[in-house]
Amino acid sequence: MPSQSALYAIADIRAVEQTCLATLSEGTLMQRAGKAAAECALGLLPNASSRVLAVAGPGNNGGDVIEAARLLAEHGLDVTLWLCADRSSLPADAARMLENARSSPLNIVETPSALPDNMEGWNLVIDGLFGIGLTRPLKGLYGTLAEWINALSCPVLALDVPSGLDADTGAIVGEDGIAIRASHTITFIADKPGLHTLHGRDYAGHVHVASLDIDTNLFPPACAHLNSVSAFSAFLKKRPHNSHKGSFGDVIVAGGAPGMAGAPILAARAAAKCGAGRVYAAFIGDPPAYDSAQPELMCRAAPSMDFSTGAVVAGPGMGTSREAHDVLAAILHASSPLVLDADALNLIAAEPGLQARLAELTAPTVMTPHPLEAARLLQSSTADVQSDRLHSARALAQRFHAVVILKGSGSVIARPDGEAAINTTGNPALATAGTGDVLAGICGALLAQGFPAWQAALAATWLHGHAADTLVQQGIGPIGLTASELIPAVRTLLNQLTEAHAGNHIPH
Numbered sequence: 068m069p070s071q072s073a074l075y076a077i078a079d080i081r082a083v084e085q086t087c088l089a090t091l092s093e094g095t096l097m098q099r100a101g102k103a104a105a106e107c108a109l110g111l112l113p114n115a116s117s118r119v120l121a122v123a124g125p126g127n128n129g130g131d132v133i134e135a136a137r138l139l140a141e142h143g144l145d146v147t148l149w150l151c152a153d154r155s156s157l158p159a160d161a162a163r164m165l166e167n168a169r170s171s172p173l174n175i176v177e178t179p180s181a182l183p184d185n186m187e188g189w190n191l192v193i194d195g196l197f198g199i200g201l202t203r204p205l206k207g208l209y210g211t212l213a214e215w216i217n218a219l220s221c222p223v224l225a226l227d228v229p230s231g232l233d234a235d236t237g238a239i240v241g242e243d244g245i246a247i248r249a250s251h252t253i254t255f256i257a258d259k260p261g262l263h264t265l266h267g268r269d270y271a272g273h274v275h276v277a278s279l280d281i282d283t284n285l286f287p288p289a290c291a292h293l294n295s296v297s298a299f300s301a302f303l304k305k306r307p308h309n310s311h312k313g314s315f316g317d318v319i320v321a322g323g324a325p326g327m328a329g330a331p332i333l334a335a336r337a338a339a340k341c342g343a344g345r346v347y348a349a350f351i352g353d354p355p356a357y358d359s360a361q362p363e364l365m366c367r368a369a370p371s372m373d374f375s376t377g378a379v380v381a382g383p384g385m386g387t388s389r390e391a392h393d394v395l396a397a398i399l400h401a402s403s404p405l406v407l408d409a410d411a412l413n414l415i416a417a418e419p420g421l422q423a424r425l426a427e428l429t430a431p432t433v434m435t436p437h438p439l440e441a442a443r444l445l446q447s448s449t450a451d452v453q454s455d456r457l458h459s460a461r462a463l464a465q466r467f468h469a470v471v472i473l474k475g476s477g478s479v480i481a482r483p484d485g486e487a488a489i490n491t492t493g494n495p496a497l498a499t500a501g502t503g504d505v506l507a508g509i510c511g512a513l514l515a516q517g518f519p520a521w522q523a524a525l526a527a528t529w530l531h532g533h534a535a536d537t538l539v540q541q542g543i544g545p546i547g548l549t550a551s552e553l554i555p556a557v558r559t560l561l562n563q564l565t566e567a568h569a570g571n572h573i574p575h
């Protein structure tokens with residue numbers, strides 16, 4: 068099996084599947100998938116007399132669920148199979164599974180023309196309508212069945228992919244399409260990006276990977292990975308006793324147009340609490356005398372700043388005025404490690420001169436667009452960006468020669484060579500004003516402490532999301548979690564991670 072964090076595109080899964088099908092005896096992979104699914108289902112059921120509804124579609128995903136349903140019925144559970152397909156047109160393996168199931172205690176309802184009449188009393192629904200062979204939106208009986216399942220209160224286990232969801236992108240197929248909202252997904256052969264970004268997290272629920280015992284050597288390189296601590300932990304360093312504030316770098320946050328002073332303050336506070344040695348908040352408008360809640364920050368006027376002395380976070384509350392443009396131009400000419408957020412991205416999207424300068428930079432650079440900012444940078448629409456978030460993040464990284472964090476559910480981190488990761492932490496509590504400023508500030512602090520752009524982006528995204536997860540577990544959110552509250556939680560996590568992962572090695 069490839070590494071737990073590896074993600075594969077449908078085309079790659081198909082290629083692996085075809086190689087296996089050529090060497091294994093007929094039905095072997097489907098039997099393995101059915102067995103893994105049945106075992107997973109048993110773990111979700113309250114007792115041995117549980118009632119299970121299995122829904123099967125017209126393809127091999129249907130074959131998987133038929134096999135799983137047979138095994139569960141033979142295990143003594145009360146299982147009904149809703150076969151939403153014409154038996155005579157099932158693919159060969161699925162037809163074989165159906166024949167096997169006939170001699171089992173499984174209750175089979177063939178080609179139903181209506182929905183099951185009882186919504187109550189099911190302990191689990193298993194979704195085997197469609198997997199990676201979905202080619203169009205769920206319509207007719209499939210659509211109404213999906214709606215019906217989504218209204219149930221019991222757990223729903225999707226086989227391979229929740230039906231209606233695109234396994235590559237996490238999009239729901241069709242303009243007004245519908246997908247089955249699963250509480251759990253058991254996905255076969257390898258994990259898939261669409262289960263983790265856009266609608267993926269809402270529709271796939273907990274994802275379990277069943278590799279079906281396929282030889283690791285048959286897999287091509289993964290198309291992306293899930294973000295994890297191991298991807299950046301090598302840069303978590305214990306601090307030597309003999310250190311001073313200059314040892315951990317400066318961060319200069321540039322933004323704060325009149326009326327928008329809060330944004331750079333949030334980013335600067337985050338940078339300070341994530342370990343930068345000194346933090347400046349530089350304002351396009353008049354700077355405040357100091358930040359009374361965090362007087363360690365040094366508040367300055369942006370036009371008179373020297374941006375070459377530390378990592379720069381440009382954009383929070385910056386506005387798009389002429390002054391903001393000139394400050395951004397000065398920042399791009401300083402060639403410092405750089406985080407570009409918010410209005411800095413909007414200014415760049417609007418001006419080819421700034422774009423050309425950005426593409427020339429060799430210092431570590433991270434861009435943190437949300438989908439609308441990404442759309443402006445790519446001169447496309449938010450819908451286009453969201454329709455394939457991995458592709459959009461890669462396109463941005465290549466065009467601007469920077470590491471990109473495309474924010475949203477399952478943030479995508481991409482770098483110019485095409486390497487990409489999907490973040491797994493975070494929750495809807497982050498959908499509130501100021502959380503983006505905090506993310507940019509964390510990123511700036513990590514760049515100032517010597518993280519390369521890629522690892523800084525991975526670590527910042529992971530920490531930011533995990534802090535929100537921790538606070539929600541404590542009841543501080545999702546409703547009413549504020550961006551400010553994230554900052555101390557991120558600091559705690561960063562210290563815990565450093566303690567757990569940094570060796571005794573003292574850096575020089």
Ligand SMILES: NC(=O)C1=CN([C@@H]2O[C@H](COP(=O)(O)OP(=O)(O)OC[C@H]3O[C@@H](n4cnc5c(N)ncnc54)[C@H](OP(=O)(O)O)[C@@H]3O)[C@@H](O)[C@H]2O)[C@@H](O)CC1
Nearest residue numbers: 096097100126127128197198199200201202203204205227
């Ligand atoms: N091959 C193997 O041995 C293994 C396969 N495995 C399993 O197989 C799954 C892939 O199987 P699959 O290729 O048969 O695709 P699947 O998702 O079942 O559906 C395709 C069928 O649905 C139809 N169809 C599509 N969209 C539709 C729509 N909206 N509304 C109505 N019909 C629609 C489509 O018809 P068509 O588009 O040709 O008209 C076709 O008939 C995979 O996800 C995994 O679970 C694992 O067990 C490992 C071993």
Ligand SMILES: [K+]
Nearest residue numbers: 194197228230
């Ligand atoms: K499915």
